[in-house]
Structure formats: C-alpha cells, structure tokens
Amino acid sequence: MFESPTVDSRLKGSEFRKQSLTLRRELLQAQFKLAELDYPVIILVAGIEGAGKGALIHRLNEWMDPRGIETITFWEHSDEEESHPYFWRFWRKLPPRGQIGIFLGTWYRKPADAFLKGRMKRKEFDWHCHQIESFEQMLHNDGALIIKLWLHVSHDTQRRQLEENAPEKEQIPRVAEQPDELAGNYKKRLAIAEKLILATDTESNPWHLIEAEDRHYRDITAGNIILAAMCDRASTGLPPEPPVRDMNTAGPGTRAQPKALDTVDLSLVLDQDTYNRKLKKYQDRLQDLIWKAYRKKRSVVAVFEGWDAAGKGSAIRRVTGAVDPRLYRLVQFAAPSDEERAQHYLWRFWRQLERDGRCTFFDRSWYGRVLVERVEQFAAEREWQRAYNEINRFEEQLVNHGSIVLKFWIHISPEEQLSRFKERGAEPYKRYKITPEDWRNREQWPAYEDAVNEMVNRTSTSHAPWTLISGNDKPYARIQILKTFCKTIKRALDD
Amino acid sequence: MFESPTVDSRLKGSEFRKQSLTLRRELLQAQFKLAELDYPVIILVAGIEGAGKGALIHRLNEWMDPRGIETITFWEHSDEEESHPYFWRFWRKLPPRGQIGIFLGTWYRKPADAFLKGRMKRKEFDWHCHQIESFEQMLHNDGALIIKLWLHVSHDTQRRQLEENAPEKEQIPRVAEQPDELAGNYKKRLAIAEKLILATDTESNPWHLIEAEDRHYRDITAGNIILAAMCDRASTGLPPEPPVRDMNTAGPGTRAQPKALDTVDLSLVLDQDTYNRKLKKYQDRLQDLIWKAYRKKRSVVAVFEGWDAAGKGSAIRRVTGAVDPRLYRLVQFAAPSDEERAQHYLWRFWRQLERDGRCTFFDRSWYGRVLVERVEQFAAEREWQRAYNEINRFEEQLVNHGSIVLKFWIHISPEEQLSRFKERGAEPYKRYKITPEDWRNREQWPAYEDAVNEMVNRTSTSHAPWTLISGNDKPYARIQILKTFCKTIKRALDD
Numbered sequence: 001m002f003e004s005p006t007v008d009s010r011l012k013g014s015e016f017r018k019q020s021l022t023l024r025r026e027l028l029q030a031q032f033k034l035a036e037l038d039y040p041v042i043i044l045v046a047g048i049e050g051a052g053k054g055a056l057i058h059r060l061n062e063w064m065d066p067r068g069i070e071t072i073t074f075w076e077h078s079d080e081e082e083s084h085p086y087f088w089r090f091w092r093k094l095p096p097r098g099q100i101g102i103f104l105g106t107w108y109r110k111p112a113d114a115f116l117k118g119r120m121k122r123k124e125f126d127w128h129c130h131q132i133e134s135f136e137q138m139l140h141n142d143g144a145l146i147i148k149l150w151l152h153v154s155h156d157t158q159r160r161q162l163e164e165n166a167p168e169k170e171q172i173p174r175v176a177e178q179p180d181e182l183a184g185n186y187k188k189r190l191a192i193a194e195k196l197i198l199a200t201d202t203e204s205n206p207w208h209l210i211e212a213e214d215r216h217y218r219d220i221t222a223g224n225i226i227l228a229a230m231c232d233r234a235s236t237g238l239p240p241e242p243p244v245r246d247m248n249t250a251g252p253g254t255r256a257q258p259k260a261l262d263t264v265d266l267s268l269v270l271d272q273d274t275y276n277r278k279l280k281k282y283q284d285r286l287q288d289l290i291w292k293a294y295r296k297k298r299s300v301v302a303v304f305e306g307w308d309a310a311g312k313g314s315a316i317r318r319v320t321g322a323v324d325p326r327l328y329r330l331v332q333f334a335a336p337s338d339e340e341r342a343q344h345y346l347w348r349f350w351r352q353l354e355r356d357g358r359c360t361f362f363d364r365s366w367y368g369r370v371l372v373e374r375v376e377q378f379a380a381e382r383e384w385q386r387a388y389n390e391i392n393r394f395e396e397q398l399v400n401h402g403s404i405v406l407k408f409w410i411h412i413s414p415e416e417q418l419s420r421f422k423e424r425g426a427e428p429y430k431r432y433k434i435t436p437e438d439w440r441n442r443e444q445w446p447a448y449e450d451a452v453n454e455m456v457n458r459t460s461t462s463h464a465p466w467t468l469i470s471g472n473d474k475p476y477a478r479i480q481i482l483k484t485f486c487k488t489i490k491r492a493l494d495d
Numbered sequence: 496m497f498e499s500p501t502v503d504s505r506l507k508g509s510e511f512r513k514q515s516l517t518l519r520r521e522l523l524q525a526q527f528k529l530a531e532l533d534y535p536v537i538i539l540v541a542g543i544e545g546a547g548k549g550a551l552i553h554r555l556n557e558w559m560d561p562r563g564i565e566t567i568t569f570w571e572h573s574d575e576e577e578s579h580p581y582f583w584r585f586w587r588k589l590p591p592r593g594q595i596g597i598f599l600g601t602w603y604r605k606p607a608d609a610f611l612k613g614r615m616k617r618k619e620f621d622w623h624c625h626q627i628e629s630f631e632q633m634l635h636n637d638g639a640l641i642i643k644l645w646l647h648v649s650h651d652t653q654r655r656q657l658e659e660n661a662p663e664k665e666q667i668p669r670v671a672e673q674p675d676e677l678a679g680n681y682k683k684r685l686a687i688a689e690k691l692i693l694a695t696d697t698e699s700n701p702w703h704l705i706e707a708e709d710r711h712y713r714d715i716t717a718g719n720i721i722l723a724a725m726c727d728r729a730s731t732g733l734p735p736e737p738p739v740r741d742m743n744t745a746g747p748g749t750r751a752q753p754k755a756l757d758t759v760d761l762s763l764v765l766d767q768d769t770y771n772r773k774l775k776k777y778q779d780r781l782q783d784l785i786w787k788a789y790r791k792k793r794s795v796v797a798v799f800e801g802w803d804a805a806g807k808g809s810a811i812r813r814v815t816g817a818v819d820p821r822l823y824r825l826v827q828f829a830a831p832s833d834e835e836r837a838q839h840y841l842w843r844f845w846r847q848l849e850r851d852g853r854c855t856f857f858d859r860s861w862y863g864r865v866l867v868e869r870v871e872q873f874a875a876e877r878e879w880q881r882a883y884n885e886i887n888r889f890e891e892q893l894v895n896h897g898s899i900v901l902k903f904w905i906h907i908s909p910e911e912q913l914s915r916f917k918e919r920g921a922e923p924y925k926r927y928k929i930t931p932e933d934w935r936n937r938e939q940w941p942a943y944e945d946a947v948n949e950m951v952n953r954t955s956t957s958h959a960p961w962t963l964i965s966g967n968d969k970p971y972a973r974i975q976i977l978k979t980f981c982k983t984i985k986r987a988l989d990d
Binding site: 028032054058066067073079316317324330332338 | 523556557560562599600819820825827833858927
C-alpha cells in the first residue's frame, strides 16, 4: 500500500504560494457555509512520527478561520480518561455541528501502539478495528463528515525529519527516553498502519493517503482533500444510508415483535413484613457489594425505565438509600441543552458516566430514542431504527471496559396507572408528579407498548440484558430490583 | 461556639413523622417555585466525621424531587482536579440556575485538613478563608442562595456513631488506614472548624449550626433551615448589594480615569528584515520556554483583547506557530450556550482552562464583561462594576496556583481601523472578517475607549499586568507580543 508514489509529489515554493492563496480562499468559503449546516467536520491527521503531522496542523490553522475550528490532541492521558471506557475521551472532545475538529492522536493510537508493543493480541486488535469502524459509521450516520488523512514518508525522510527537529524532540519526555524506538520500528509500524487502514477504509469514511515527502505538496494535497470533501458534502448532502443490519432480530420493519411485556406476571405482591425484612437484607447486601465494586474499580451503570407512575423514583430511592453518596450519582433528563443538541444523541449520556468504581443511575436514559422519540416522532424512523444497534454497541463498550450494566423496565397495567394518577392528583405533595403530558402519554399506551416490546427484543443482549419488573405492587417491584442488583453485581465481581 | 446546646435537641419518632410530612410538602413547593426562578441553591453539608452528613443527605434526597437536585461529593481527587487551581473542581460542579446542588466535601475541606496536619501555616489558612469568603460572596452577588449547614455532635456521640457505622467505615480506605485519627482529633478539629466558620460567617452567606445528636431533630432542623431560606429568598429577592470595594482605584463611579491608551505610541514601526529576524528569534525562544514551562508544570493563560481589526488573529497565529499543538488550546468565544447562561459569567472561562503545563490562549475573554457587555448594556452597571474585583480575584487564583498570566490589549488608531475595514471589504478571502457589527462597534469608539481605560486601570495588577501593544504597524505589534511572552515566562520560570 505504501510502496511507491505514482505521482510527482513535489511542489516549488512559488507554485505553493500561488496555489495556497486560492486554496485558502476556498477553504474559508467552505467553512462559512459549514457554519450554517447541521453537521460537524472531523479531520484526523495520522501518520508515523516525523511525517509532519504537527506542521500540517499549523498550516490548516493558518489557512482557516480560527472561529469554528479546534485542534484536539491526545497524548498524555489523565486518570479521568483512563477510568472511563476508551472512547469516552474522544466523545467529550467531539466538535459540535457546524464546526471543525482536527484530531492529532486519534482513536487509532491505542490499538496501533499496543499491537506494536505486543500488548495486544490479534483478536483484540481486530475487535478494536471493528469498534473504530462502527464509531465512525455512527457519527457518519448522524451527519458528521469525517476526513481521514494518513501522511506517508519514506524511512529516510522520517529519519531526516526526526533529526532536523531533534532539539524540539528532546523535549518530549516520551521520545527522549527511547530516541531510536520511533525510527527503528518503521517497517513494523507501517505494517500495522496498513492493517488498521484497510480494516477501516469504508465507503462512508475513506482514508486519504498523502505523500508527505515534500511539505508544500503535503499541505496543498491535504487542503485540497479537505476542500473537496467539504464542498462535496455541502452540495450533495449525506449519501443514502445503507439498510440497518442487526443480528439480534429478524431485521427492522419486522412488525410482529414477540410481546415481552405480556410475559410479566402483574399479580405478584409482597406483604409489608416480608417487604421490610427483605428491604433491610438486600440494602445491606447491596451496600457491601457497591463498596466491593469500588475497591475492584468496577463501575455500575443502571438504567431505570418504565411507564409513567410505575414507581421509578421510589424504587431508585430504595437503591440509592443503600449507597454511600460519595459512590453514586443519579442523573435525570430534562430537555437537551443546546450544547447537547449540537451532538450525536448519545453524547449527553456519555458525558454523564461516572468514573471506574462509582455508580451512575439513569432515571430515564438513551432508551428515550426508541421510546418517546419514536412514539412522538421526535426522531425519524431511520434514526430510531439504527439506534438499537448504536445502543447495543455503546453498552458493549461499557461492559468491555468492566462496567456492570443493569436495565430495568418497571411494568404496570393501564388500570394501575389510572388509579395512581388519580391518587397523585389528590395528594398535595404528590401533585407535582402528574402533568398534562402524563395524560397524553397514557393515550399512546398501545404505541408505547409496541416500542417497549421492540426495545426489549432488540437490546436485551447477553452482556446487558433487560430485567422486566412486575410493578403493580410497589414493594414487590422494589425488592425485585434490589435483588437483581445484588445478584448481577455479585456475579460480575465473582467472575 | 460549640459549647452546650441551649435547646432541646431531641425529637420523638411520631413527632418526626408528623413534622416531616408537612416539611416535605413545603420543601417540594419551594423547589417548584425555584425552577421558575433565576438562581441556583447551593447547600453545604459540613461537620466532623460521624456527625451524620451522609444520612442527612439521604434524607434530603428522599424529601425533595430528584429532578432538579444533585448531590455533589468531593473526596478522591482526579489528576485533572489536582492540575487546576483549587476552585476549578467546584466551579465545574456548580448547579445551574433553578436547581439545587448539595455539596458533601466542600471548599472548606482543604484548609481544614491541611491546617490540622500542620501542612498549612496560619497565614495561608487565613488567605484560604478569604478566598472562600469572596468565592461565596461572588456567587451570592450573582443570585445564588448558599445555605451552609454545620452538623455538631459531642465527642461521645461521634465515637458512638463511628463505631455503629464501623463495618461501612472500614470500607473507606482513607479511614481504614488510621482508624483512630478521626475521633482522636476531635477537639483540634472543632477548634479549626470554629476558626473557619467565624471567618466565613457573613451576612450574605451565614452558617447554620445544627445540634446533630439526635437524627430526627437534625433532619427536621436542617429541612426547616433550608425551607426558610428558600421561601425567604423567593419572596423578598436578593438583598441590596453592598457598595463595591476595590483597592486598586479611587472607587467605582470615578469618571476621570487615567487615560492609559493615550500613553501608547502608535508611530512605532518595524522594517520587514528586522521583523523576519526577530520573529524567528522570539519564536524559537518561545518554543523552548513553553516546553520548559511544561516540564515545570506551569500553565500559561494568555488573553488577547483589542479593537476590531487590530490584528489579534494574526498576532495569535505568530504565537501559536511557535507552540507544539499538543501544548496549547486556542479558545474563541461565540454567544454563550444555554448551559453557560445558567451559570455565573466566569463559569464559561473556568471550564476552558487547560491543565498544568499547557497553554490556554483566549481570543477575547472574561474582559468582555467590562467591555462589550458594559458598552452595549448587556450587563447592568452593578454587574460590570463588581466584575473588576471578580476578575482580579480570578486571576489571583490562577497566579497563586502557578499559572503565568498574560494580558494584551492591541491598540490602533480609529484611522488605521477604517483603512483596514476598507481593505478587508476589498479582499475576497478576508471579507468574512468584516461584519455590520464591526461598523456599529466603530461608532461606539469613545465609549469603548472609556471602558478600556477603566479596565486597564482597575485590572492591571502586580500579579497580572496588562501589556498595551502599539498596533498600527502589525509587524511591530507581533514582535512586542512575542517578546513579552518570552520575558514574562522566563521571569516566572526563573523565580
């Protein structure tokens, strides 16, 4: 792949100045147009050490309007980054719609480095490639324009450039420690890069290889690629999306969903004494387990969903009542802020995740995409259709990182809901809990029922299964939830 | 202060249940009212170990609506927290307007612990008290309702509660290491708490001492204090602000400001050859110095302000051109997002600060408050008047933490501005830089001149002085800025 340049990859200074003037003008125009459009541009600048990544980034910043462009670099990782799933660090730096983010040090870095140093087996490397591909595909589906640049230099050029920049290089601690390491592994690094590039060079998010022997040629070529990609997208829009693939079900559009909710026995009850006894028992047990999880640096991510008035709030309180306030955070969701709306819908959930060893409890969650956003048509059908897969991958990343994921749907009958609505209306300090929206949602019961059944069918995975809770009897529901917490956390810690 | 309770601080279970029902109802009502109001509520729960802080927090969460309340705990600090000025960690967790934040582990923790362990001298301790007082006063002036609760227990009760909770306690690493430390230092801890409380018990942000021997009494008392404070504020609003004190000037309202801008000699120029030579020289020097600062973990915070078309952007590029992209971030400011508008105006700048050893370059900054917001009357007079002092304290915290702060005002003449506006209009790829707003601002030149002069006079402090740059000749301006960077960083590192 990196064999021999087939084009003349040199450019004279005078020619460069002429071309860069036109290019700059056009890049600026493309940038202003972007500000009015509804997607972000993500530029990845990759290549081996000495390929001139830093110099190219300086150039791009010189050419473009600094308003609306940000360079995002990853090299020294903070412990907050290390104590979250790998992609968290990238999620939190993604540019909002209408803006450009230039990434130096990308999501490709970890598999490349770890594989080179023999710290990662081929299987895990492949898994990473797959994660990268689906991360980029997901951003692409949401509208992001991803421009991936690989700067290629010969071994000789790399050596020369590393030497030329030596005074600066010495000041980078990582490099100073092993001065020969970078140039020495030239062939091996290229071989790994080739693997990564081939595995992630997709139709939606292709790689662009740039001969970077000559800095003028490198900068003009990179600029032209960026310009062409931006103009192309601005004029033709997002290409039609390939049909959603999902291994868990017979595929989208399958209307006849197995009715998971019908399997819930709503007649189950618990008497007050048994409830009190079990509440104490499981809360004590949960308290111990949460501390154990903390010591093992395992985080707990729990999602509470359910019908209005199903008793989510009071069930959550029975859980948090057993957890030291220092170990958990309860997240509620109101309407997204404008910063959140300027990102992929999963962004606002990623940003809430607590560090390893802590618990994040979600009172409503990313499942809103396939529930309320589906039913109320806030999301287009293709958006919520692909969300099943996005959610499964998101949760897979959590679990793969060591998080313990729990998902509860608290089920009640429509009759039970009605009687609770009425009761709430009568009780002054509960009245706030019932809004006109609740009554409107109630009219949509059958549509929600379909959505819940499909959600459970398509997102109940082996790594993150749904637990359907029989909720007509609140004490019974609470104990079931506490018990599931204990069982799931214990099993995960024993593994 | 903590001598003997003068009231009967016990409450029977039946009485508690009765009172808590009423209290809960009223707290919820106060909370709904708050959601419509334009300020946050910050509840600090403080007290020695074993005073029941965690239990009280559980109770408050049980009583109030979880939507719009968040518990924020500080105990294990991440390296991101450690590598920012002390208050950064609190700033990033402040509740937005209309919401409640309960803090466990507050800004009082560090001085209390460090003083107890002899790691902090009295003078520094006093400085911290002063910082806390002005932090709280600043939030208060912005509308925040701060409710500070100190839970007091006797030595016996503390010992008993620590023993009772022993199984849980053992699981907290910090406590397990030195099991006797907490109870053992009872008297000394109380003495320090007394100092802290007395130093920070202000009219705006008073402390509330709660006898916490009995958990029922403790919870009801805390709930009543919170309720009273919330109702009081909701009905009477923010009390009138005391007059702004500022030691740097003769005081606000003094119209005759020394005219700092008049001292700038706008005739200074640099020929192209000298410019090229000096540019190379100072960029090389700056590159070295920034790496040195990185190794010494000193961050650089630089503010660029100036007239429209003064050449901020191109000057910044000459600076960033000398800095490794991994070491700096350039921050631009558009209109604040809704998350930013829901906070104190300094919040959006605090959140942008890079970690120790990195540079943050601000293209426009917190000085907008006393420039555009003053001139355009986006901020009320009392708001921008008190901003001088808030800004001075903010920068003082940066410098005290080890940051190197630079502030540039690039000055040009109105004639020079006009000719640049015209030139920009003619050049296609520069046309984007000139907007109708620029022309409008130009009409306000005298008002801005007043604002700039007052800004320079009142915020040019010994720790963070302004540098006024003669900007009619761009080469001259750029070299002055680079030179100031080199000189300031070198001096700071040599200290």
